[in-house]
Amino acid sequence: MKQLISIIAIILMAITSAQAKGDIKTDTFSVDGNCDMCKKRIENAAYIIGVKRADWNKADHKIVVVYNSAKTNVEAIQQSIAKAGHNTPLYEAKEADYEKLPKCCHYKTEECHH
Amino acid sequence: MLTGIAIWMATATVSAQDTTTREKDLDEVYIRQKQATTTISLYDPMKKEKISNKELLKAACCNLSESFETTPSVDVGFTDAVTGYKQIQMLGLAGAYTSITRENIPDNRGLGSITGLTFTPGTFVESMQLSKGTGSVVNGFESVAGQINVEWRKPFEDKEEKWHFNLYQNSQARSEGNIVHKIKINDNLSTNFFLHGRSQWDRIDGNKDGFMDQPLDKQFVGANRWIWFSPKGWEVQAGVKGIYIDNVGGQMDYKKGMKEGLNMPWGFELDTRRVEGWAKLARIFQNKPATSIGLQLSGVYHNQDAKYGLANYDGIQKSFYANLIYQSIIKNTNHVIKFGLSSMVDNYREAYIDSLYKRQEVVPGAFTEYSYTASEKFNMVAGLRVDYNNLFGAFVTPRLHVRYAPFPKSALRASIGRAQRTANIFAENMGYMASGRGFIISHPSDSKAYGLRPEVAWNYGLNFTQKFQLNYRDGAFTVDYYYTDFKNQIVVDLYSDTHFVEFYNLNGKSYAHSFQAQLDYEILRNLDIRLAYRWYDVKTTYNGVLKEKPLVSAHRAFANIGYETRNQWKFDYTVQWIGPKLVPARHDHANQRKEYYSPSYVLMNAQITKTFKEVLDIYVGAENITNYMQHHPITSYDNPYSADFDASLVWGPIMGRSFYAGIRYKLF
Numbered sequence: 104m105k106q107l108i109s110i111i112a113i114i115l116m117a118i119t120s121a122q123a124k125g126d127i128k129t130d131t132f133s134v135d136g137n138c139d140m141c142k143k144r145i146e147n148a149a150y151i152i153g154v155k156r157a158d159w160n161k162a163d164h165k166i167v168v169v170y171n172s173a174k175t176n177v178e179a180i181q182q183s184i185a186k187a188g189h190n191t192p193l194y195e196a197k198e199a200d201y202e203k204l205p206k207c208c209h210y211k212t213e214e215c216h217h
Numbered sequence: 218m219l220t221g222i223a224i225w226m227a228t229a230t231v232s233a234q235d236t237t238t239r240e241k242d243l244d245e246v247y248i249r250q251k252q253a254t255t256t257i258s259l260y261d262p263m264k265k266e267k268i269s270n271k272e273l274l275k276a277a278c279c280n281l282s283e284s285f286e287t288t289p290s291v292d293v294g295f296t297d298a299v300t301g302y303k304q305i306q307m308l309g310l311a312g313a314y315t316s317i318t319r320e321n322i323p324d325n326r327g328l329g330s331i332t333g334l335t336f337t338p339g340t341f342v343e344s345m346q347l348s349k350g351t352g353s354v355v356n357g358f359e360s361v362a363g364q365i366n367v368e369w370r371k372p373f374e375d376k377e378e379k380w381h382f383n384l385y386q387n388s389q390a391r392s393e394g395n396i397v398h399k400i401k402i403n404d405n406l407s408t409n410f411f412l413h414g415r416s417q418w419d420r421i422d423g424n425k426d427g428f429m430d431q432p433l434d435k436q437f438v439g440a441n442r443w444i445w446f447s448p449k450g451w452e453v454q455a456g457v458k459g460i461y462i463d464n465v466g467g468q469m470d471y472k473k474g475m476k477e478g479l480n481m482p483w484g485f486e487l488d489t490r491r492v493e494g495w496a497k498l499a500r501i502f503q504n505k506p507a508t509s510i511g512l513q514l515s516g517v518y519h520n521q522d523a524k525y526g527l528a529n530y531d532g533i534q535k536s537f538y539a540n541l542i543y544q545s546i547i548k549n550t551n552h553v554i555k556f557g558l559s560s561m562v563d564n565y566r567e568a569y570i571d572s573l574y575k576r577q578e579v580v581p582g583a584f585t586e587y588s589y590t591a592s593e594k595f596n597m598v599a600g601l602r603v604d605y606n607n608l609f610g611a612f613v614t615p616r617l618h619v620r621y622a623p624f625p626k627s628a629l630r631a632s633i634g635r636a637q638r639t640a641n642i643f644a645e646n647m648g649y650m651a652s653g654r655g656f657i658i659s660h661p662s663d664s665k666a667y668g669l670r671p672e673v674a675w676n677y678g679l680n681f682t683q684k685f686q687l688n689y690r691d692g693a694f695t696v697d698y699y700y701t702d703f704k705n706q707i708v709v710d711l712y713s714d715t716h717f718v719e720f721y722n723l724n725g726k727s728y729a730h731s732f733q734a735q736l737d738y739e740i741l742r743n744l745d746i747r748l749a750y751r752w753y754d755v756k757t758t759y760n761g762v763l764k765e766k767p768l769v770s771a772h773r774a775f776a777n778i779g780y781e782t783r784n785q786w787k788f789d790y791t792v793q794w795i796g797p798k799l800v801p802a803r804h805d806h807a808n809q810r811k812e813y814y815s816p817s818y819v820l821m822n823a824q825i826t827k828t829f830k831e832v833l834d835i836y837v838g839a840e841n842i843t844n845y846m847q848h849h850p851i852t853s854y855d856n857p858y859s860a861d862f863d864a865s866l867v868w869g870p871i872m873g874r875s876f877y878a879g880i881r882y883k884l885f
Contacts, residue, residue: 138375138376139376140376140831147783150742155688155689156689156690169689205830205831205832205885206885207375207376207885
């Protein structure tokens with residue numbers, strides 16, 4: 104048991120120290136969406152290279168992104184989210200991308216019940 | 218959770234589900250609720266592990282007993298080598314000590330305590346909450362080891378698909394199909410229909426002992442429930458469920474209805490027919506903040522006819538349950554108080570070989586529970602109930618749960634409580650009927666419960682949860698320790714005589730220590746690991762000797778890795794190591810086989826799922842990948858009508874490696 108814990112600790116430390124020491128930034132902006140299915144898609148889209156964490160809150164439609172500013176920037180993140188069909192403050196989703204969303208995620212017409 | 222009854226879990230409950238419901242009707246409560254959902258179970262004085270639908274999909278998961286294979290808190294094992302039924306264990310105690318509820322109404326109590334896990338197909342389930350130790354007094358006095366509450370799919374939710382289809386096939390001739398259909402008539406009225414069919418259609422004998430590893434099986438489960446939210450603060454739910462199961466097992470050439478006896482094939486049959494009906498009514502008072510009244514009603518008719526070789530076991534159970542709960546607050550929501558009345562009526566008629574046992578238990582009771590929130594750091598729930606059992610008299614059930622947060626994102630919880638239950642010795646020990654062992658009850662009587670006293674236990678628990686964020690990814694570390702101390706227990710003694718299983722009231726000590734440590738962490742993006750270890754020390758006094766409980770492994774280690782790609786592939790792998798178990802002595806052709814410890818073994822399961830367009834899932838998987846099996850699980854398998862015959866001493870897998878594939882299709 105002790106061995107197991109120390110092995111885990113070593114693995115975790117190795118991963119932590121392997122991270123590049125860039126400038127870590129946190130940003131919050133709103134993203135249009137409806138439901139848990141949207142949440143998954145939005146977060147996956149936000150998670151481009153350089154992004155460390157993305158949390159979209161379906162209650163207030165705000166996403167919190169943590170990223171390495173040496174590797175990416177907030178414009179690139181928003182562009183990627185818009186490409187997945189969800190409007191962001193800087194980029195509007197193209198109609199074609201929006202149409203690809205499943206019906207329940209059509210945030211322009213469907214009312215958000217959850 | 219649909220009724221206002223839900224509110225008593227109020228200030229701090231867990232599931233996002235609750236939030237959704239409450240959002241509809243209970244604005245005041247909802248606001249508090251929202252805080253809680255962000256910190257999830259850290260706020261609740263009772264530790265609850267939420268097992269989501271997503272977790273359930275990690276296993277081939279055809280019914281409840283199988284769905285726990287990826288849960289370290291629950292051990293799953295075969296009851297015997299003939300019937301194919303699996304039983305669960307929590308805190309080292311048999312499944313009957315855990316109370317299983319459907320949306321907080323008691324579900325498989327009584328005759329279905331083992332077989333009942335198959336009555337709820339995984340496809341019906343939205344999520345489960347698992348808590349160890351004695352729970353809230355609001356739910357009754359019975360749970361000793363813990364509670365598993367099963368939430369069904371909610372027809373009023375928009376994320377819930379209109380149609381859900383599932384088909385499953387494995388390499389050992391088992392097929393399954395499920396349909397769930399919801400109709401949302403309007404914002405207030407909705408219903409769902411559940412249908413399940415399953416069949417084991419071929420005789421398989423992987424271990425070449427002449428016995429089917431799993432009986433032939435035909436199973437149908439159907440259910441329908443309605444939910445109505447009135448604009449004036451009423452919430453009403455009603456449902457019915459029917460179950461039909463037909464099992465035929467035993468030796469390979471046994472056929473249903475065959476005469477049994479020497480030189481004839483040994484056979485097992487079990488026919489189960491069960492009907493359940495339930496209703497929940499709740500009224501939320503809109504002019505009084507956080508005040509509600511709720512009534513839960515349920516009725517069960519359960520009829521099973523079993524045959525194990527020459528032994529017949531037939532049982533009929535009729536149960537009725539009512540629970541009335543009033544909830545309010547004192548000044549503010551930091552003080553929540555509940556009062557209630559409950560009534561439980563159980564009527565049993567059981568016949569085993571040539572003995573008939575009848576009993577009617579009527580247990581009216583009253584309870585109160587007070588929840589106090591002092592600050593973000595400290596809260597508690599104290600409950601007390603008094604019940605009167607017509608056979609055994611009055612008893613008092615106190616329970617206390619306390620939570621303290623020493624650090625941010627942590628919770629230290631303690632609990633203490635009493636539990637009492639009447640053992641159904643035949644139904645809970647059906648596995649031993651698959652043997653030549655005779656059942657002996659000390660001072661049997663057909664009045665009271667087989668002439669035995671009720672089981673009484675105190676459970677003490679301590680657990681600590683620390684959530685953390687490491688390298689921008691979330692993790693949680695949990696340790697828990699529980700101690701169960703029996704004041705009375707119906708001892709199931711396999712040690713004293715190899716040809717009998719004896720039942721008697723505890724005379725001496727009986728206890729169970731349980732320790733578990735678990736680490737969950739998203740080690741890389743979308744790559745989740747779960748590592749767990751658990752330890753049990755379960756001992757009972759058998760005829761004056763304090764001894765380890767048979768067939769319980771003291772050690773178990775568990776690892777699960779799940780990975781999800783962006784293009785919707787999911788990979789899941791579970792490996793567990795199960796430590797040695799004490800196997801009682803056996804008697805085989807006049808050769809005494811001494812008791813021994815079974816070898817430890819490793820079990821591995823893996824599954825791959827691909828989702829297409831978010832509506833179609835195709836999955837393939839393998840169970841018991843290393844093909845590990847208990848060698849000759851049946852003693853004296855070539856002479857099944859002898860007293861030496863014993864298929865009940867099972868410590869390992871009966872079935873070898875199997876592959877399966879299935880599809881799930883959603884129509885919105």
